[in-house]
Amino acid sequence: MSGFVFSEKPISIATGEGATLTAENGTDYLDFGASYACTPTGHCHPDVVEAVQKQAGELLYVQGSYPVQARADLHEKLGALAPDGIENVWLCNSGTEANEAALKFARSATDGTKIVAAKRAFHGRTAGTLSATWKPKYKKPFEPLLEDQVEFVTYGDAGELESAVDDDTAAVILEPIQGEGGIHPAPQDYLETAREATEATDTALIFDEIQTGIGRTGEFWACEGSGVTPDILTTAKGIASGLPMGATLCADWIAEASGPHGSTFSGNPLVSAAANATLDVVVEEDLPGNAAEIGGYLQDELAALDVPLRDVRGEGLLLGVEVKRGANGVLRDLALEHQILALPAGRSVVRLLPPLVVDEAAADQVVTALADVLAPEAEAQAES
């Protein structure tokens, strides 16, 4: 058996530039999410490519106990970009590891053991983070996990959250906007309630910003818009323009209790160089500002479409379009008929999360394509 785990798409990609992916056969595709939010700066941004090439020629790897400039620079940059009060930085290699560290740190820093997570949540696929992930499909074959130690609450129900948090709770983990679960922004005041309930019980509040961070929602971090700062914030996906990295940002009282945690590749020079260049581009090109502007435009244009849509929701360039026919059929038509690659978020939601460098022309292309694919005639055909 050769490849397994991933079900591969019938399009084989050779090169990428900006928001464009080019297949082996020369066809150009507009990347509107196919890269899992990992390319905020676009594909092969020249600054990122140059930084990686330079670092590769100097030092690929040295163990984390020796200081290196690229990692030191990244600690400083992330510390400066972190919300006030959570400037301590732990680096790792993926989103699930960033969350796994967050859950471990929370246990170690508090007297509690229980983890409160939300229904529809997605936090990763290692044993700890999978336990805090909602969808049974992802978990069943691998159980038993930590199911006895995780309590799930309805996302957005402040009262339910308040009653779940008690003195035995180590952490509450929440996405400020649920991504895999269908693009659900937290209702007004929900994150504030989470902050108050966790503060009252000395519980760690974790925001999983693996999908929402690095400018995607129009702010550098999605939680900035809510005015709530967690004790721990995790991020990954776009942080190094597609190279594998995760980060756990935390308050002093959490960092002090991090204990014997570690990782061989933590903050390795090559990926740190990519992350430094990525963060510089995101700030210098004001990509959060562009995400807010193009995302707002896209939402307005989609809402004005005269086709049967159930809903359009999200923030910045993290948008969910709830459709009547199955999302997979819509995605197939977008790819094969309009050369636009997007993602599902559950059975009926088309998820749009392009590189943050996209312009209005790209947004127009997506709106026109969706208008065609979702037209009543296409819907009828898909149903027959």
Ligand SMILES: *Cc1c(COP(=O)(O)O)cnc(C)c1O
């Ligand atoms: C993708 C994602 C993860 C897991 O990240 P990996 O890098 O795939 O391990 C966790 N939480 C959220 C919100 C994500 O979107």
